[in-house]
Amino acid sequence: MKRRGSNIRKFLMRYFVLPAVRLLPPDRAHLAIEKIGRAEFYLNSRFRQHLISSIEEAKSRLGVSWDTLSTARLVAGRTTRWRLRDLLLDGKNSQKFLESFIVNGQENLENAIAQGKGVILLSNHFGAHLQVANWMLRRGIEFRFLTERPRSLSKVLDKYFRSEGPLGQKDLFLSRHKSGNAATASIMRALKCLKAGHVVLTTNDVRWNDNRSVIGTLMGIQWRFTSTWVMLAQRSQAPVVPVFCSMRPDGRHELSFLPAEQFAPDADHTKVIQQSLDRLQAMINAEPGNAMEFLDWPLDRSAGTLEVRVTPIETTPGQIIPAPHFDLAGKPVLSDADLTGNSH
Amino acid sequence: MKKWTHEDVIDSIRNSGKVKPNTLVTTSSRFEQDLGIDSLDLVGILLDIQDDFGFEWTDREISEINCVQDIIDILNKRSQTNAA
Numbered sequence: 450m451k452r453r454g455s456n457i458r459k460f461l462m463r464y465f466v467l468p469a470v471r472l473l474p475p476d477r478a479h480l481a482i483e484k485i486g487r488a489e490f491y492l493n494s495r496f497r498q499h500l501i502s503s504i505e506e507a508k509s510r511l512g513v514s515w516d517t518l519s520t521a522r523l524v525a526g527r528t529t530r531w532r533l534r535d536l537l538l539d540g541k542n543s544q545k546f547l548e549s550f551i552v553n554g555q556e557n558l559e560n561a562i563a564q565g566k567g568v569i570l571l572s573n574h575f576g577a578h579l580q581v582a583n584w585m586l587r588r589g590i591e592f593r594f595l596t597e598r599p600r601s602l603s604k605v606l607d608k609y610f611r612s613e614g615p616l617g618q619k620d621l622f623l624s625r626h627k628s629g630n631a632a633t634a635s636i637m638r639a640l641k642c643l644k645a646g647h648v649v650l651t652t653n654d655v656r657w658n659d660n661r662s663v664i665g666t667l668m669g670i671q672w673r674f675t676s677t678w679v680m681l682a683q684r685s686q687a688p689v690v691p692v693f694c695s696m697r698p699d700g701r702h703e704l705s706f707l708p709a710e711q712f713a714p715d716a717d718h719t720k721v722i723q724q725s726l727d728r729l730q731a732m733i734n735a736e737p738g739n740a741m742e743f744l745d746w747p748l749d750r751s752a753g754t755l756e757v758r759v760t761p762i763e764t765t766p767g768q769i770i771p772a773p774h775f776d777l778a779g780k781p782v783l784s785d786a787d788l789t790g791n792s793h
Numbered sequence: 794m795k796k797w798t799h800e801d802v803i804d805s806i807r808n809s810g811k812v813k814p815n816t817l818v819t820t821s822s823r824f825e826q827d828l829g830i831d832s833l834d835l836v837g838i839l840l841d842i843q844d845d846f847g848f849e850w851t852d853r854e855i856s857e858i859n860c861v862q863d864i865i866d867i868l869n870k871r872s873q874t875n876a877a
Contacts, residue, residue: 620852630856631856632832632833633832633833633855634852634855637850659831659833660831660833660834661833680833680836
């Protein structure tokens with residue numbers, strides 16, 4: 450029933466709302482979509498209640514003082530904008546599109562590219578993360594994605610993602626469902642792309658469970674995160690440029706390229722990843738309205754083995770409760786070694 | 794491409810730091826099931842071998858690798874091609 454409702458909403462959005470909203474300039478189109486999300490916030494009590502619970506939970510874990518209701522309204526609007534990925538861009542000319550961006554630190558990206566070692570563009574799921582790719586595409590910057598293939602894309606980006614050949618994008622995508630050595634081949638390809646001087650866009654906030662995943666804290670909880678991007682940076686010695694793309698209240702996007710970092714071959718993965726997560730957390734704390742992806746994490750029961758939990762302990766006969774792994778201030782109550790040893 | 798022996802390949806895998814100490818590595822060892830090596834570990838091993846032996850893996854070769862012997866077979870094929 451829930452899926453049916455969601456499919457009806459998608460159908461209406463794609464075939465009735467989008468064609469009309471696309472006639473507006475990009476910034477006004479995005480604002481119009483946000484208004485639809487805010488209307489849903491008022492009309493759909495379950496959605497409203499879920500958002501409010503997520504924000505309250507996040508506030509208590511992070512010790513931040515966001516205004517719950519205004520944050521929830523903002524997140525509701527941005528969630529609808531976020532769900533549309535970049536579908537609003539079909540038919541938009543590059544000039545109009547680029548005008549809807551405020552870009553900070555572009556020189557950081559340009560200087561990194563000029564080094565000729567390729568660039569790892571370290572993105573995340575904060576704000577309008579897919580717009581980074583669109584911006585680069587329309588600026589003529591050669592790039593590749595080392596991520597799972599995003600769904601529901603604009604025609605332009607979809608076409609770009611179908612490129613084949615030794616350095617093509619099609620076989621570079623990662624998937625949790627691919628078997629055999631597909632992931633190995635993708636990562637080896639990414640290294641070739643870096644060697645060829647391309648920008649490889651990847652993310653630092655992917656919760657993952659393999660031999661090389663490391664424990665990091667985000668949203669006040671410890672999870673396992675992939676360390677693939679650190680390994681890539683160490684092997685290629687390519688500069689790593691962190692990037693954030695915020696949705697602005699005026700309907701535009703703000704793209705921020707931070708100064709490039711370089712990692713020694715023996716750099717500690719856990720430290721490097723935690724530093725990058727801390728930077729992301731600071732952005733989330735400052736702009737919760739762009740944290741649509743993360744506000745759900747503390748309530749995410751589907752993350753399974755990705756969250757680092759300790760083995761449940763028996764307290765009284767017949768009663769099993771999970772041992773808390775954070776105190777009331779959100780600090781871990783066990784050492785990393787304890788958590789690693791007991792995680793499942 | 795550098796000259797190599799089966800022992801060189803096994804040493805390269807053993808010294809990669811991806812295999813737990815005291816794990817027996819033989820030509821028939823399967824990476825995932827026997828050695829507990831996952832995709833990211835395998836990248837490290839393949840890159841080490843690539844650097845040590847002086848060549849570049851193709852996508853097709855990577856897709857064929859399941860056990861140590863597969864790597865040896867690929868290196869054999871490459872040696873024969875180079876010699877021809």
